Amino acid sequence: MISDDRYEKMIYRRCGNSGLLLPAISLGLLKNFGKTNSYDNSKEVIISAFNHGINHFDLANNYGNPPGSAECTLGRILREELIGYRDELLISTKAGYTMWKGPYGDWGSRKHLLSSLNQSLKRLGLDYVDIFYSHRRDPNTPLEETMGALATAVHQGKALYVGISNYNALDTKKAVTILKNMGVPCLIHQPSYSLLNRRVEDGLIDLFKKEGMGAIAFGSLEQGLLTSKGLDEETLKGARALDSEVLKGEETLDEVLHKIQQLNEVAEHRGQTLAQMSIAWTLREGGVTSTLIGASSKEQIEENVKALDNLEFTEEELTIIERILNK
Numbered sequence: 001m002i003s004d005d006r007y008e009k010m011i012y013r014r015c016g017n018s019g020l021l022l023p024a025i026s027l028g029l030l031k032n033f034g035k036t037n038s039y040d041n042s043k044e045v046i047i048s049a050f051n052h053g054i055n056h057f058d059l060a061n062n063y064g065n066p067p068g069s070a071e072c073t074l075g076r077i078l079r080e081e082l083i084g085y086r087d088e089l090l091i092s093t094k095a096g097y098t099m100w101k102g103p104y105g106d107w108g109s110r111k112h113l114l115s116s117l118n119q120s121l122k123r124l125g126l127d128y129v130d131i132f133y134s135h136r137r138d139p140n141t142p143l144e145e146t147m148g149a150l151a152t153a154v155h156q157g158k159a160l161y162v163g164i165s166n167y168n169a170l171d172t173k174k175a176v177t178i179l180k181n182m183g184v185p186c187l188i189h190q191p192s193y194s195l196l197n198r199r200v201e202d203g204l205i206d207l208f209k210k211e212g213m214g215a216i217a218f219g220s221l222e223q224g225l226l227t228s229k230g231l232d233e234e235t236l237k238g239a240r241a242l243d244s245e246v247l248k249g250e251e252t253l254d255e256v257l258h259k260i261q262q263l264n265e266v267a268e269h270r271g272q273t274l275a276q277m278s279i280a281w282t283l284r285e286g287g288v289t290s291t292l293i294g295a296s297s298k299e300q301i302e303e304n305v306k307a308l309d310n311l312e313f314t315e316e317e318l319t320i321i322e323r324i325l326n327k
């Protein structure tokens with residue numbers, strides 16, 4: 001079931017200045033892996049990903065429906081299929097968004113982060129995760145406390161590395177310094193980044209390089225909008241992509257779809273599908289170590305990993321893309 005050539009096609013990139021290599025494409029379990037999803041399909045997608053060299057699975061305490069059930073699903077798959085491969089796998093989780101009732105069920109206190117990590121380890125059936133993140137900046141908790149909780153997770157041996165997600169540039173810089181002073185490097189930042197969401201280019205991406213941090217981008221497919229699903233209103237019907245933030249902005253659906261259709265033409269010229277080009281574009285400059293994808297089938301995994309066949313963009317292609325996006 002697990003193929004011997006699983007590492008042959010994947011590209012592994014160094015995560016900042018650390019010793020850790022990440023696959024250029026990682027799989028996120030936010031959707032499609034909960035208790036309400038088919039377990040057999042979840043297992044098929046995870047095994048297919050691993051067989052394509054995607055050895056990094058990204059979770060959070062609250063992923064899945066009901067919250068936490070994505071960790072339970074991965075825990076079961078690990079037990080049934082992958083436990084012998086634990087040392088080949090990177091398993092990440094996060095705490096910060098609402099997970100349980102009461103004052104400690106969310107945000108950035110030491111109480112929330114360390115209790116949540118213990119719960120995640122139980123659901124996953126693991127002694128440690130590879131990366132533990134603060135999922136969002138808590139404006140009411142001193143950053144020293146949140147970073148102190150991450151450092152404690154490392155000192156307890158419950159996380160090998162730590163990271164932050166959704167932090168702005170100023171807080172990222174402070175977090176990096178606080179962690180450094182505690183002797184625990186901030187391995188990685190997890191921001192949103194896609195052709196249609198360039199917020200990370202506003203200072204953050206330069207900071208990653210300057211601080212020697214890695215970055216793992218989420219939302220590169222805009223929940224499916226930047227795939228064949230986003231090409232017209234018909235294919236979008238009932239799709240997750242309709243939840244994309246991009247459709248909540250000032251542009252009309254028609255305007256967004258027009259851009260997506262033009263982007264699709266560029267992708268076709270490059271010999272790629274729109275999904276493949278959208279992933280490749282986020283990986284193009286080296287500021288992003290790995291790009292997260294969500295997937296509901298093994299066919300999507302198979303299509304998306306082929307993005308790695310063409311990561312280079314000519315100046316002309318980049319100019320055309322900018323022209324389309326800035327219209």
Ligand code: NDP
Pocket residue numbers: 027028029030031032058059135165166190217218219220221222223224225227228229239240241275292293294295296297299300301303304
């Ligand atoms: P993506 O932008 O990766 O979209 C994934 C969806 O796109 C899939 O569920 C599928 O939709 C569709 N899709 C994927 N590949 C194809 C394809 N080849 N053809 C057609 N459709 C395709 O976003 P996600 O929101 O799923 O995020 C990915 C991961 O990023 C999450 O699982 C999580 O790990 C992380 N994340 C982190 C956040 C944070 O705050 N740190 C926030 C959000 C995500 P369908 O299911 O309809 O088939």
